[in-house]
Amino acid sequence: MIDNENSECERIEAEGGDYHKFLTLDEEKRGRIINASMKEFLSGYKKASTDNIVREAAISKGLLFHYFGTKEKLYDFMVRYAVETMRKEYIDLINVRQRDIFDSIWQTSLLKRDLCMKFPSVFDFLTGAYVEADHEINAGGALKDLQSMHANLVAEIFAHADLSLFRDGIDPKAAIKIIGLTFAGYANAKIAETPSGKTGETARENYDIYLEELKEILDTMRACFYKQQ
């Protein structure tokens, strides 16, 4: 992991934008700018004000544009950065080789909780980016990359699933589809009802309540779809 940071730069730069100046900045200031930008963009691309960002990050207006050129490129960078964080801190950590897909779901949920605790704004920001109404803004392929990474992940988990666990008389492929939809629905419901921005202990508690609820659902589904032992 020596070149951890460098490899991140490469990935973020890969597809076009030139964020070199910014990426070689000292970490503290870079962090301030990233946090300020993510926070401001939570309210939508159009409504976000670069004035607010520079005020929050305590830098001059000119500097922000020295690094990013335009508001749009700043947003583009933030999306790439968030996607890259998701990959390193979530996607890459998942063990896809488990026989019980409910175990897989449980594990990913724990990792997702850890991610949200560690980088709360990253997750909220990406959620916002997905629904960003200003479609011209989503140009950069980073979001699509994340979606396909996620799709691959799901496919791999399902590929490693032990289908013999499923109850006789149930088509495992159909069942898996349903299971996928169920947890997608669950995640959406949770995102919709969660007031973002909670941090610290409160967030942790919220999350653990959610995980308890999830555990029950998983158990129920095991009962529905799996053979009785």
Next chain:
Amino acid sequence: MIDNENSECERIEAEGGDYHKFLTLDEEKRGRIINASMKEFLSGYKKASTDNIVREAAISKGLLFHYFGTKEKLYDFMVRYAVETMRKEYIDLINVRQRDIFDSIWQTSLLKRDLCMKFPSVFDFLTGAYVEADHEINAGGALKDLQSMHANLVAEIFAHADLSLFRDGIDPKAAIKIIGLTFAGYANAKIAETPSGKTGETARENYDIYLEELKEILDTMRACFYKQQ
């Protein structure tokens, strides 16, 4: 149903805003303003321009503000109007007294298709309103009302469901929860992948493909959750 129109006014006015002037407008002009506003707000609250709205509706700038006071109240009205349309054209038409919840789901899907065909922008607009990043804008409780109407609807459907149809060894309440999540997830997935704005025959065909897919899922679930006949 003589007072159809008046009752609508009452509901829309109920919670605060004073849209009396607008609601007593002649229907043709009112329709022009509503359509223009919905269309423009599809691109997001902030990005929507009152200039575009008045141009599309062929009214003067002053008149729009004469009716609604501020852009925010205009948006608020549009949300209420769309919610009210959903209620009248969708929620109220659902027959909750069916024994098989998969039949209920099927029926609601057909009604939803009809709604989308009849008022395409209403549905797209509401979808946008849900994810509107500008949380200060969602103040009006209309969206919450719609959510609770929807929750009540689901509760009623489930209350009328014949639990004896469920397979032994499955907790029907847990199963119902899962079923709800599954179709929520399915709906979300479809919304995400549907390019809005399609109208006419194409839209109809898209919808029918979707319904066919849904039918398969329903059948699979019946196999999973219900007793073999």
Next chain:
Amino acid sequence: MIDNENSECERIEAEGGDYHKFLTLDEEKRGRIINASMKEFLSGYKKASTDNIVREAAISKGLLFHYFGTKEKLYDFMVRYAVETMRKEYIDLINVRQRDIFDSIWQTSLLKRDLCMKFPSVFDFLTGAYVEADHEINAGGALKDLQSMHANLVAEIFAHADLSLFRDGIDPKAAIKIIGLTFAGYANAKIAETPSGKTGETARENYDIYLEELKEILDTMRACFYKQQ
């Protein structure tokens, strides 16, 4: 001359820009905006500040852009306006049917003096527009129109000239070319040495000194090129 004003609108609008809103403005405010703009653009397109223009014209920033859309279109309008003024107040007034081209030159010089006295900024502004370094700005063909109007004028004057006045042994066509160049050079020299912005009596005096000098040159040239009577 009843439709004097309307025909002006048509000409200025003809080639593209939509300046209708501005042209139907009451004359007093329109004049303020035109004067302020011309004055500010004297220092060059790039250096001119719309802030200064609106301050000088005593209107709001928004109103200027309500009328003209962009700074570039404002400049374009001013060029058209100045060209149109030149046409109406100078080109159209010249009597091209004179036998002695030195009389023609004298007459045009008198008319030019009157123009400069009446619209001092118009002339200075156009001079600046000719040399405007920012070539992308000169897009509108108005300046070219003026040049070709001027060229036509010169051609007509020369066409009506009585060539039999020229001394034997001089090619009248070559002589006419030289005469044209001489007065072009003279005009340029005068423009270069004149501090613009002078108004009132001083300007008048400057002009009359210039005319006296011109008269001498004309007499000399008559002696050079014409037969002795």
Next chain:
Amino acid sequence: MIDNENSECERIEAEGGDYHKFLTLDEEKRGRIINASMKEFLSGYKKASTDNIVREAAISKGLLFHYFGTKEKLYDFMVRYAVETMRKEYIDLINVRQRDIFDSIWQTSLLKRDLCMKFPSVFDFLTGAYVEADHEINAGGALKDLQSMHANLVAEIFAHADLSLFRDGIDPKAAIKIIGLTFAGYANAKIAETPSGKTGETARENYDIYLEELKEILDTMRACFYKQQ
């Protein structure tokens, strides 16, 4: 001519600016900065960007301001430098002791062609400096110096002219004035119609066409003003 370079420094420094640091720079880098600046200032003082200059010259932003202090002083230096080049490469080379002023004009035209071929940007830059709309910028007296050098030159040429060549009945002083104006007008017309920036063979050809045209005019004028041989 050993102190060629030093004397140049003195002249450029004479009237105020302190360009010592820059003038003692190694020639290669100095050349890069001069060329980059001239090129950029061709588009006008205001539009020229110091960013472009340092990029083209491959030096840092700080260094440019280390040498020149402000953009305005940089421009001032460039004017002085261009004027000095004109003097050394044009004014000083002219032989004023010729009897036929048309020969003098011909000779200066040849020299001017050589200058333009050798330092194309110097000539274009000075032309631009003359018409620079931003009058505050022309403060430095260098341009005036050039003008007076030119005036002296013309005076000397005319002083050496053999007035007995002129036709009887023509006042030679008046004729000379006219001749001066004619070629001033001709030069201006040519500058206006020449698209600058042409280099190499094309420029050479353009020039030679121009010289041919000039020769004809000279012959005509000889016929007009001189005695028949």
Next chain:
DNA sequence: GATGAATGAGGGTTCATTCAT
């Protein structure tokens, strides 16, 4: 000397909102 990150006033432009008519 040499660098380029950093500054911030100023630039052109937008747009919800007001108001005289």
Next chain:
DNA sequence: AATGAATGAACCCTCATTCAT
């Protein structure tokens, strides 16, 4: 009721200039 000219604060962005290294 109906108009649309008028407003001005806020927006994104530029760029000559400074300064710590």
